[in-house]
Amino acid sequence: MSNPKMFISYSWTTPEHEKWVLKLAEELASQGIDVRLDKWDLKEGHDAYSFMESMVSDPSVTKVLLICDKKYAEKSDRRTGGAGAEAQIITPELYTKTEQNKFVAVVRERDEDNNPFLPRYYKGRIFIDLSDDAIYAAEYEKLLRWAWDKPLHIRPALGKMPSFLQEDKESITLPTSVEFRRAIEAVRNSRPYVKAATVEYLEKVTSEFENLRIRIENKGDAETFDDRVVRSIDNFIPTRNELIEFFLAVATNSSDSDILQSLHRFFERLLPYTARPNIDGTHWDIDQDNYKFLVHELLLYCLAAFIKRERFNEAAFFIETEYYWPNTRSSETMYRFTVFRQFMQSLAIRNDRLELRRLSLRADSLSERSKSTGFDFRDIMTADLILYLRALTFNDRWWPETLLYLTFSSAGPLELFARCRSKRYFEQAKVLFGVRDKDQLAQQLVKLEANPDQIPSWQFERLNPRQAIQFESMATTI
Template identity: 45%
Template sequence: MSSPPRLFISYSWSTSEHEQWVVDLATELVNSGVDVVLDKWDLREGHDSIAFMEKMVTDSSISKVILVCDQVYASKADGRAGGVGTETQIISAEVYAKQSQDKFVAVIAEKNDAGKPCLPTYYKSRIYVDLSESDRYAENFEKLLRWIFDKPLYLKPEIGKPPSFIIEPDAPALGTSALAKRVIEGVKADKGYVRGALDEYLSLFSEHLERFRISDDESEMDDRIVKSIEDFTPSRNELIQIITALAQYTDPQAYVSRIHRFFESILPYLSRPPHVNRWSETDFDNFKFIVHEMFLYVIAVLLRSEHIESATYLLSQSYYVPSNSDYGKNATVSYTAFREYMKSLEIRNQRLKSNRLSIRADLLEQRSKTSGVQFRHVMQSDFVCFLRADLTNTDSYDRWWPETLLYATRHYGPFELFARSTSKTYLSRTLSLLGVPNLDLLKAKLDEYASDRTNPPRWQFESISSSVLVGFDQLGTKE
């Protein structure tokens, strides 16, 4: 077992109360595994107090030094009271400058009349630990301990490998970046050409998505699918930026029909192209993930920006499919067509012996970190898609499996959309989004989930509580 860190406490003998505060702090640190050197304990009669202080600061066995700062300490450290060095426990600027500054941290015991921490001038620009406020004492004492033990709360992750679209020059691209920039600039400047530019962008996006069709090679199919999904990341982020710009600078209702037609145009990618006669079940799985993820993000961005009516449009409208598609005789399908089962990821889980509850959920969660959209908004989007499908569709095949909610199984409160729906006005918009006219139908569905444990989405022993995610008891309780 390694030896405990040794720490020296520098402080001012301001008042007897302050000295006792320092002793209490030192005692807490000792009880927490720190070997504290304190004059009250270690300086004996007849010893040179100045030599003692300087030895403690320069001693290589002392790994940390705390400067307990109050108004007296700051004043004497700056040499404004009695001259530098007259207070033997105070570290002057000269002593401080001779040592590695990483060895020191200021602990605030007192603030001035303006509420500012009392700090020596030489320390003004450095980070300190504030123990002057009782309501945050425990939290900040933990920060102090983490500094002493070199165990920061946040650690820089190991550097991973660059994504394939960065290091591989032959990675496919849509070639839409110039158009995307034009659309975004036009939206921000309220230019009249935005509609035409957006149509051109979405049309080219849809057409060039063909470039991501997976070709045969000797690698594992699931590896090719995951690589294709990774290669698509810049294009996904480009679309997210455009939808975000529309949501921030315009009323998306003016453009939502174009977004609807865009998703209509990419539906065929989810199944066999007309010219292909031989195929396997996993051949189009990269498109199944890509299209599903894009739809989730479009709904997520609209809901995040409170453009509920635009999201409602995309969820309520049918999507036309060509007669030669794999959707049988159906001329139109609901948005649930954008989420299809991916056998390849199940194969991947087994092949790599990953033992993951959902590779797809893991991918969605990991990829959200480079999207500019917080994952909680993606989960909210997924939950709304799931809930609306269950509330409005009677066919068992026409459901939406909420992949991301695997990460919401320990979510102990309502999503933001439902938390805001405590307002009756807001609630009416949310109910329209879910496709129900009143709370009774929503309650009936939530009661159904509660009474049938096999009904709500489950992953082995993990399941969501739809009632908690909706916060039903608080809905519509305020004007």
């Protein structure tokens, strides 16, 4: 890539202003920009007007910088002095040429109302503001990026239409938006009816879950039933996004224990959907696979929301409080959170049928679906890792689907565990681990490492729990 050639147009307002312009030119030159400046390139005996005209019209000069102070704007508007002469050359260039990226104004001075001094011909165009020292560094970076044609924000490649927008017989949108808007407004503004609005919304979602039910109708249907499971999961995205937004709103704005209890009851009411319904007809465990995915995903996001907002006690509430589920297939009625992660046979069938050879289609889907949720996928991995470790403290199992991406990642530690380097932060977060202190956590890790069959592995990669939570550096600083 060739070095950009830039002409700087300015007014000789004061010696101090000239020095400022000269310093700016030197800084730009040090950044690889071939700066053309009258003090360097206009020699005795040269025609100043011809010099300015050539700088503006020369196609090899790819950038023209207009240093705008009060004097420059006045001369440009009155067409007097060098700035006025340049204005006569620049104006038609701005308005008749298709290339608009050649000229940019740098604001050096503002009026008493904080309005930038700009020539009339430049009004309404985007400028770079170097008049305020507080934002100088950020604005100077914009200037460099403009000069090198390296914008900070680049248009991404167009993706495909989301599958949940594609019309088919499985496309179902749950009618929960009215209740959602009322509930989230109540939470954000601490309305007196917040509990009632929350219960109304969550009960609406629960009742509408029945509309997502799918089932194998015949043997031929079973062969591609995984397609229907995937479509159903994708079609739920709009409703899921509402719930995620609601989880975050509660984690951010509410400390009401009644709201937490309502969320807990909501998850209890979702559990029956993961088992065969008590209705006539033949039903297979695979019929509930879409529900198994959705309730698992929702629990991960709920926990991630409270961890993200550093509401650790509230997050621990969902981990430590059992869930009531009068399951007809078991005499047990109270369950740990581990019941929310159940095996999905349909995804295993899909992996084989399509010869995808993926280590975990479920992890792949959770990762892909995390985009545009307000969460980084690493937030979801954090919640998953906490649930895995806490299940062990209850002598139970939780398969951390998402940690597949952690074992193959070269990125740094997850934020929660990196921050636990601080003793004060660890004291706040230790409730997530269910320990009194770091020594008790160490004992749990030793017990886990003595039973390697309890440590997840994928292909040739095995999770290192001690490293994943940054145990050695925990509580080592203030």
